[in-house]
Amino acid sequence: MIKGLYETHVQVSDLENSIRFYTEVLGLKLAYRDEKRPIAFLWIGDNKEFMLGLWEQKENLQPRHFAFSSSTEDILNHSADFLKNKNLKPYNFLKDGMDKPMVFAWMPALAIYFNDPDGNQLEFISILEGEGKPELGVISYEEWMKQ
Template identity: 40%
Template sequence: MIKGLYEAHLPVKDLKRSIAFYKKLGLELSHIHDHHLAFFWLKKGESWLGLWETQQVELDYHPSIRHVAFHVTLESLRSSVSWLKERQIAPREAFGFMPHEPFVMAHDGIAHAKIHFYDPDGNSLEFICKIPNPTNIVGRMYLSEWETIYS
């Protein structure tokens, strides 16, 4: 039945500022609706992100309502910290990891590498990719540590 995620939505205070920010991330603007809603393609023709301009952006943060994770390649993730900084976007601390490089969370035979950052309204964003975990390591570590184990 379900084949993937079609859309996700985030609240923003200034739609023009947010459009500029998400363009810096490389997303393609699909359309603007009624001057308060913008849609960006995540994967053209398959999924998109909606940004709703509202005065109620200051909702208490909880990852279930103000978080979007963007799937990226491992190669892109390796350079993500410098890529974000080149665009004046600061990676942020997450799960106790400082933002100087991506980190890995591994459990139950699955591992993901990731880096977190915020949009201008404090919505939590993440670049993430699944990585091989052939020996079923469980735990958390920086990506460089992970790659030392599997090099």
Template identity: 40%
Template sequence: MIQGLFEAHLPISNLKQSIEFYQKLGLELAWKDEDTAFFWIEKEKSWLGLWEGKEVDTPYHPSLRHIAFRVSYEFMKQSVDWLKEREIEAKPFGKNFFVEPFVRPYQGNASVYFEDPDGNSLEFMCFIEVPAEYRLDTTKYVIEDWEKRVKG
């Protein structure tokens, strides 16, 4: 029976630069060699492998070069400022034009997107409580608008 995700991997172009970036996100370096580094996402539970090489030239697609990190709802609300403090810019994703954290009621989550130095798509994501009347709502809401709507 599956109990969780143990590892995920991303291609990178510069190991030293990527190690510095992922350390700014608060991840702990677990292991490295000359062209590979692994960071604990949850210590002793899950990690992220970074692989320096020509694979970084693979065109972006979320099925190939995307990772979502689970965060709390409270952290989500201030995540853009937290990223800015680390000189990381939040970015809109796909058809979503929000840079701010936003809610997808139909998926029951909130997200904010950003990129690593090689353009790999990174996301902070948290689960949210969705009232029954919004569970089929496919609108994306900036988090402040969502809170006003559900607390109404």
């Protein structure tokens, strides 16, 4: 029955600002804006593949996390510059102060993180070939390639 995840929703403090961020900065396409409620829906990808819902919430904002699928090549070669050029700070979980992608060895997957204006934690992720190695934890891509 289940073939994938079609949509997710996040709370935002300023709907107009968030629409601008997700469309102008990240390149998503506005699908629908509800004029009766502070809600907007954005297309991710082509042909209505995936959807992101933005819900304006003025109080008790609860930041969330979600990941955009990406290619390994784009994450390795373009993600840090793409984010920095958009005035976004890329980060990883290696606690090394670097903005290089890391590998979740249990999956395995390559990933880099950044935040939206409301502190929602966003991620570019690419599943890597091969079997997971959970005993390695979170490591650099260079370390992963030595395995």
